Amino acid sequence: MASSVRDILSKVWHRYRIQTAVFLLFISLWFIFFALNPFAFTRAYTYTSLMSTMPFTIVPALSLTYVVICAEIDLSFPSVMALASWMLAVTWKDMGPTPLGVLLALAAGAVAGLFNGLLVTKARIPSIIATLGTLFFWRGVVMVCSQGYGIALFEYKDTPIYNLFVGRVAGLVPAQMIWTAALAVILWVFLNLHKFGAHIYFTGDNRVAARMMGINTDKVLICVFIIHGLISAFAGILATLEVATFWPSLGEAYLMKSIAAVVVGGTSIFGGTGTIFGTFFGGLILGFIELGLLAAGVAGFWIRLVYGVVITVTLIVQAIIREAEIKREMKEILSEELKEAPRGP
């Protein structure tokens, strides 16, 4: 019995080293913070607070994982979040809390994503530059349209549509966390069990080969950017409703955090590998650090420093794991070859 459990664990470790490492990091952080402040970490509201703010980092990071697996990057999503937020706020101010506002916000995200996709595939601009351009462009659009003013949406608090997105389920679990978990599951399913996900991996791993095998990699990339635009817009809606305010710099805080969640989660910036599971826990780790340090009474100034340390150490550990894996594989290939090499006289 014990040995079969060990077998399963060793199998999991062999196949999912990086994800296991990320998960273990998450668990050990929890233990550390628990030890530092047992009172806070035995109270439900601590977790409610964590779950109410984490989604704004994790949601865009989930779809960003698709983009990064394709060996591309999107820097423009914080501005897309703000664009969606503005769309929602203006519509609701004009027409009340209508689903149309949500649809318009999502549509704006999809259009922004399509635009990025076309820049990368048709205009052949490297995504890091193309989306740097659209990062400024959409932020500029939001600034000009809003004239730099925020829009308060307090009067719509506790309307059904508001509760659907950011209400508290059973008074404890923020609805946005359930949305986040649901999105993670959906994106995981499509990445791992659907043809589209297979094509995402091929596009990032070996684009030339994918094309020769008949995969329309441009179409895959455009779809991935549209999905990322849509989901970033969704994150923008969640962030707006949580504080019941549109503000013109919404999203700026999440750019680096979401990218960090993706890389801490073990997705390679070179494309071809990466998991939704890793990104989800990568995002949780970052949120946990912030909350845990505050709860432990550490001054807010330290948070970035600890972020920096955790991110760097995680990346070093991942590099070591990968290096060891490559060495082991090389050895395997060599020993196999030696076995079959023709013997000398």
Place this chain on the structure above:
Amino acid sequence: MIMESKYLVETRNLVKRFGDVIALRNVNFKIGYNEVVGLVGDNGAGKSTLVKTITGTYAPDSGEIYIKGMKFKRLTPQKARELGIEIVHQERTIAESQPIWRNVFMGREITGPLGFLRIEEMKKATMRLIKEMGFKSEVIYPEKLARTLSGGYKQGVQIARALYFKADLIILDEPTIQLSLSEVSRVLDFVKDLKNRGKSCIFISHNIYHVYPVADRFVIMDRGRIVAEFRKRDLSIGDLSNILVTIARTGDIPAEYREINIVSRPLEEVS
């Protein structure tokens, strides 16, 4: 629709230009059923252009392609595949960080409703292929990542892919380039095995020591033309080497081999 034809693939007066450069000049190439043709010649001789035209990557400027007796002015890669022509490219069409089973089905995944993958079916099919190809199944298994395979096995995976999709003609473009000795012999075994299964194969290589043991017939190209064709039984490997060197120098074959040159003669007359 299967029509009776002597040849699996035949080209008639195929011409392909790239701007001022003429890559194929009236090429009449043919390959029969269950035949391995070694396509040899120097760099720029037109070998790759010829097979890329047969597989639909390039459209010819003039001439016709006959596949199993059906006439085509031009093909698309999809059409060529439907007709049972698969190419294993010189550039490896392998995604390194993906498992073998995903690589076998790259771009042609088996899917169920709504495009969801039939993973178990693909893994089983891959396992079957691995056994059929004579891979040692204790070290090569469907979930193994492609990057952990040696070069010979990577070629093997691409050949397995072609087999799975029921190819009648498998074109190997420089399959032994950058491989170690033991791996070359593995790839050559794969080719011999293709012949035993009744498939046809076009084997392109610079290295006549790789082509000679597996080919039934040699087609020698030079500057966009087929300059000579020989049956293996008429030639030793030394003869072949001698002919290639002379062609490279003078553009023509040595006089003593003219008798056995079967270029532009129908296959049934010479076989």
